[in-house]
Amino acid sequence: MGSVLPALSRRRRHRFAPVLLLLLALGATGGAYAAFAPTPQAQASSGPVSGSVDEGRALFLKNCSSCHGLNAEGTTEGPTLVGVGAAAVDFQVSTGRMPAARLGQQIEKKRNYFSEQEIADMAAYVATLGPGPAIPSDEDVDYSDADVARGGEIYRTNCSMCHNYAGSGGALTQGKFAPSLNGVTPRHMYEAMLTGPQSMPVFGDNTMKPQDKRDIIAFLKTTSEEPSPGGARLGKLGPVTEGGIGWLVGLGGLIACAVWLGAKAR
Amino acid sequence: MSDQRYTGPTGASADDERIQPGSGEGRADVQDTDAGAGHGAPSVAPDGHGTRGAELEQRYTNPGLAPHVYRRSDVDPKAAQRREREVAALFGLSTLGTLLFIVAYFAIRPTDFEGNEMLERVGLSTKLLGVGLGLALFCIGAGAIHWAKTLMPDDEIAEPRKPMRSNDEDRAAAVAALKEGAAGAGLGRRKLIRNSLLGALAPLGLLAILPLRDLGPLPGGSLTGTWWKPGRRLLTDPTGQPIKAADIPIGTVIHVQPEGIEESEHPLDERAKATTLVIRLEPGEIKDKKQRDWSVDGIVAYSKICTHVGCPVGLYEQQTHHLLCPCHQSTFDVTRDCAVIFGPAARPLPQLPLAVDDEGYLVSRDDYQEPIGPSFWERG
Numbered sequence: 065m066g067s068v069l070p071a072l073s074r075r076r077r078h079r080f081a082p083v084l085l086l087l088l089a090l091g092a093t094g095g096a097y098a099a100f101a102p103t104p105q106a107q108a109s110s111g112p113v114s115g116s117v118d119e120g121r122a123l124f125l126k127n128c129s130s131c132h133g134l135n136a137e138g139t140t141e142g143p144t145l146v147g148v149g150a151a152a153v154d155f156q157v158s159t160g161r162m163p164a165a166r167l168g169q170q171i172e173k174k175r176n177y178f179s180e181q182e183i184a185d186m187a188a189y190v191a192t193l194g195p196g197p198a199i200p201s202d203e204d205v206d207y208s209d210a211d212v213a214r215g216g217e218i219y220r221t222n223c224s225m226c227h228n229y230a231g232s233g234g235a236l237t238q239g240k241f242a243p244s245l246n247g248v249t250p251r252h253m254y255e256a257m258l259t260g261p262q263s264m265p266v267f268g269d270n271t272m273k274p275q276d277k278r279d280i281i282a283f284l285k286t287t288s289e290e291p292s293p294g295g296a297r298l299g300k301l302g303p304v305t306e307g308g309i310g311w312l313v314g315l316g317g318l319i320a321c322a323v324w325l326g327a328k329a330r
Numbered sequence: 331m332s333d334q335r336y337t338g339p340t341g342a343s344a345d346d347e348r349i350q351p352g353s354g355e356g357r358a359d360v361q362d363t364d365a366g367a368g369h370g371a372p373s374v375a376p377d378g379h380g381t382r383g384a385e386l387e388q389r390y391t392n393p394g395l396a397p398h399v400y401r402r403s404d405v406d407p408k409a410a411q412r413r414e415r416e417v418a419a420l421f422g423l424s425t426l427g428t429l430l431f432i433v434a435y436f437a438i439r440p441t442d443f444e445g446n447e448m449l450e451r452v453g454l455s456t457k458l459l460g461v462g463l464g465l466a467l468f469c470i471g472a473g474a475i476h477w478a479k480t481l482m483p484d485d486e487i488a489e490p491r492k493p494m495r496s497n498d499e500d501r502a503a504a505v506a507a508l509k510e511g512a513a514g515a516g517l518g519r520r521k522l523i524r525n526s527l528l529g530a531l532a533p534l535g536l537l538a539i540l541p542l543r544d545l546g547p548l549p550g551g552s553l554t555g556t557w558w559k560p561g562r563r564l565l566t567d568p569t570g571q572p573i574k575a576a577d578i579p580i581g582t583v584i585h586v587q588p589e590g591i592e593e594s595e596h597p598l599d600e601r602a603k604a605t606t607l608v609i610r611l612e613p614g615e616i617k618d619k620k621q622r623d624w625s626v627d628g629i630v631a632y633s634k635i636c637t638h639v640g641c642p643v644g645l646y647e648q649q650t651h652h653l654l655c656p657c658h659q660s661t662f663d664v665t666r667d668c669a670v671i672f673g674p675a676a677r678p679l680p681q682l683p684l685a686v687d688d689e690g691y692l693v694s695r696d697d698y699q700e701p702i703g704p705s706f707w708e709r710g
């Protein structure tokens with residue numbers, strides 16, 4: 065040890081020393097971050113966290129009760145949460161839809177500021193208010209051996225009229241819309257089907273079996289990862305963008321050609 | 331005819347007037363020729379229409395041709411060379427497009443891959459083939475047009491229209507020939523031939539009407555009845571599960587088909603007619619008495635076929651209880667017996683009367699009580 069330090073000190077003015085030092089510093093920072101930072105993926109795959117009802121009630125009173133009432137009985141601003149179940153809380157809070165920034169036709173997803181534990185606490189509290197769907201487990205949402213083709217069939221009959229044939233979302237009435245399903249986690253898809261958030265109807269486990277739901281998720285994941293054989297997917301919105309491009313670019317180009325044909329050369 | 335003569339600046343001139351771009355007096359020539367021809371030689375209208383043409387020419391001054399504008403390539407040999415190179419470049423680009431097509435055709439072989447990788451190659455191949463073919467075809471056309479517009483002669487040329495009317499001699503001869511032919515055929519005299527010919531021609535019309543029969547059988551009762559019969563279970567579509575009334579949470583939507591529909595003669599036709607939407611409302615939310623009578627604990631069933639033009643009405647908003655048709659935005663209020671609250675649909679959606687069988691499964695109490703879907707002639 066005694067001989068190492070003087071050796072290092074002799075080379076401290078070597079021209080590669082700053083580079084080495086920088087790499088060491090970056091490595092140390094990165095390593096420390098990886099060791100101490102919360103890892104969302106790891107937590108997501110570890111399954112639903114068990115929550116504490118008391119903590120959840122405290123969080124509920126602070127964040128939710130102004131609209132949903134002190135006992136979650138509902139007010140004119142927000143519906144009752146009795147019987148909505150833990151799945152509804154997990155979906156609404158972890159997608160950032162709740163707490164709502166403002167009331168409107170549709171409450172949109174935004175950044176979620178609660179930790180997994182806090183969401184689990186609130187879910188546990190709401191679950192004590194009345195029987196409702198629980199947060200699906202990792203096995204529930206594991207679509208690895210689901211039937212993609214069957215999922216597509218179920219999806220097209222039950223979901224595609226609002227969410228578009230490829231899950232790109234679509235318009236409803238008066239500014240409401242069915243959101244895009246691309247990039248939505250399997251658990252959130254499952255919870256949405258189970259609880260029917262906002263305008264969406266409920267697809268309970270008795271009428272749409274858990275296997276049906278997994279098939280749908282598998283279909284959506286497959287179709288969103290599929291490359292576009294036509295070259296450009298144009299948002300996968302179907303005739304709206306395709307027609308728009310056809311009319312504007314195609315016909316516009318033809319008109320431009322016609323104008324050029326008729327214009328006098330200079 | 332005389333109008334056309336008027337609009338053509340040199341309409342009466344017998345010869346084509348070619349305006350020489352090279353001569354400095356081209357413009358003046360046009361004016362002279364025009365004036366001389368327009369007023370001095372009304373010979374094209376031998377039947378007296380010429381007077382009207384002359385009248386028009388008195389009321390309006392003939393604007394003549396706009397002055398000829400020389401292109402840069404007409405006056406500047408350097409510009410002409412530049413244009414020439416542009417045309418050649420366009421043709422060259424076309425050749426490149428063809429080469430791109432050929433290279434892409436042989437270089438990208440999607441069938442050597444599988445799954446998503448194959449689809450990616452298909453996409454790349456589509457794009458490159460399209461760009462290559464597009465360049466190859468478009469640039470040939472664009473080059474040819476650029477060539478014609480900038481380098482080929484662009485002198486204004488006036489060609490008089492020929493009068494449409496034949497001269498009196500020809501007209502008289504044609505009438506005489508017709509009359510002679512009619513007299514020779516003797517249609518007026520030979521009544522037997524005339525009548526039998528009429529008898530042959532009249533039934534020919536039947537031949538035009540008869541094939542209409544082959545447009546298909548008359549619809550019969552197929553427009554009024556569906557596969558729903560008393561006691562048929564509601565099965566989830568497409569998974570085919572029977573539904574227990576007690577198992578449905580409030581706010582649920584289920585797309586259903588009647589049981590046994592696959593055994594019908596035309597299952598696809600029957601499915602298209604029988605497709606039905608089951609919705610569970612809070613029983614207190616139902617405002618219509620008939621609707622409540624035909625429901626089971628707030629579970630109602632309505633035809634999914636829009637009464638406007640028959641699109642599937644599938645967009646149910648759980649909070650407003652509005653059912654929206656995606657085609658023309660007809661909106662139905664499910665709490666008020668699917669009354670139309672917006673859009674072009676003229677009638678509420680037909681309701682399917684529901685009941686529960688001994689085992690607690692949802693069944694239809696009867697078929698739809700009115701024809702489902704859009705209006706038709708005999709619907710009344």
